[in-house]
Amino acid sequence: xxxxxxxxxxxxxxxxxxxxxxxxxxxxxxxxxxxxxxxxxxxxxxxxxxxxxxxxxxxxxxxxxxxxxxxxxxxxxxxxxxxxxxxxxxxxxxxxxxxxxxxxx
Amino acid sequence: xxxxxxxxxxxxxxxxxxxxxxxxxxxxxxxxxxxxxxxxxxxxxxxxxxxxxxxxxxxxxxxxxxxxxxxxxxxxxxxxxxxxxxxxxxxxxxxxxxxxxxxxx
DNA sequence: ACGCACCGTAAGCATAGACTAACTCAAGCC
DNA sequence: GGCTTGAGTTAGTCTATGCTTACGGTGCGT
Numbered sequence: 001x002x003x004x005x006x007x008x009x010x011x012x013x014x015x016x017x018x019x020x021x022x023x024x025x026x027x028x029x030x031x032x033x034x035x036x037x038x039x040x041x042x043x044x045x046x047x048x049x050x051x052x053x054x055x056x057x058x059x060x061x062x063x064x065x066x067x068x069x070x071x072x073x074x075x076x077x078x079x080x081x082x083x084x085x086x087x088x089x090x091x092x093x094x095x096x097x098x099x100x101x102x103x104x105x
Numbered sequence: 106x107x108x109x110x111x112x113x114x115x116x117x118x119x120x121x122x123x124x125x126x127x128x129x130x131x132x133x134x135x136x137x138x139x140x141x142x143x144x145x146x147x148x149x150x151x152x153x154x155x156x157x158x159x160x161x162x163x164x165x166x167x168x169x170x171x172x173x174x175x176x177x178x179x180x181x182x183x184x185x186x187x188x189x190x191x192x193x194x195x196x197x198x199x200x201x202x203x204x205x206x207x208x209x210x
Numbered sequence: 211a212c213g214c215a216c217c218g219t220a221a222g223c224a225t226a227g228a229c230t231a232a233c234t235c236a237a238g239c240c
Numbered sequence: 241g242g243c244t245t246g247a248g249t250t251a252g253t254c255t256a257t258g259c260t261t262a263c264g265g266t267g268c269g270t
Contacts, residue, residue, distance in 0.1 A: 012117010013228080024193045030247060043229055045248055064237045064246050070194045079191060082184050088129045089175045118258080135217060148259055150218055169216050169267045 007074055008081075010054035015039060016047045020070070023057060027069035112183055115159035120144060121152045125175070128162060132174035 011017050019033055030048065034041040048068055051057040055074035059066045116122050124138055135153065139146040153173055156162040160179035164171045 008116050008122055009119065011113050014114060015228080017113055021190075024190045024197070026197045031245090039228085040230060041247075042231085042249080046228080049248085061237095061247095064244095066247065070190075070197075072194060072198075075187070075190060075194060079187050082180070082187055085126075085129045085175075085180060086184060089177060089180060092129070092131045092175075093177075120258080136215090144258085145260060146217075147219080147261085151258080154218085166217095166267090169214095171217065 007054045007056055007078055010050050010056055016051055019044065019047055020051065020056060023068055023070050027067050029065040029067055112159040112161055112179055115155050115161055121156055124149065124152055125156065125161060128173055128175050132172050134170040134172055136170065
């Protein structure tokens with residue numbers, strides 16, 4: 001919680017976004033993630049750390065492996081951001097239409 | 106709609122996200138954007154090029170300046186991505202709940 | 211025509227960060 | 241107790257890229 005505004009930065013990396021999309025389908029251990037990607041397992045671990053710090057994923061130790069899954073709160077925060085952008089953008093458009101003082105379009 | 110899957114990469118940079126959020130409020134020329142940010146005007150131009158290539162902003166020349174604004178299509182594509190993530194995540198959770206006792210494999 | 215304001219592009223640099231290799235640690239199994 | 245498997249950490253390298261400076265181009269006003 002708190003202030004992980006860097007969720008966007010975290011998903012900005014293509015590999016991390018790929019990891020995130022894999023976890024969207026279903027939770028997976030680290031090794032399985034690495035098997036689906038063209039990078040080494042330590043690289044996946046580092047990316048998972050970033051995603052976790054950004055509040056986007058959670059992990060749970062199961063025996064000798066760690067199962068990673070999507071953190072719904074982080075995903076919800078992203079959705080909230082986009083909804084805000086969407087609303088503001090529409091408002092700006094409406095305002096532009098209601099001020100026909102310039103000729104455009 | 107081509108293949109602007111790099112919209113996430115584009116918004117991954119903090120400066121570009123700041124530019125995007127400024128444009129969410131209202132369309133602005135390049136110089137005004139640069140005035141609100143701690144980077145030079147050419148840097149803003151380069152960021153705007155990336156955002157435009159990602160389909161996130163549009164520009165329109167007005168006299169000697171270019172007015173940049175949010176491209177609703179790009180924003181909508183991002184929203185669609187997140188809705189898909191959200192749906193899949195919920196489905197994965199539901200599936201996990203409906204398979205409570207997984208004896209072994 | 212001249213100058214100015216606004217903007218995009220090129221070149222060059224410097225820092226961030228993504229990646230691998232090697233190591234350490236923990237858990238389960240023989 | 242050893243061996244194996246799975247994973248996080250560290251050190252170090254190297255590429256991508258964000259930034260600035262300098263330049264070229266365009267539109268508008270005088």
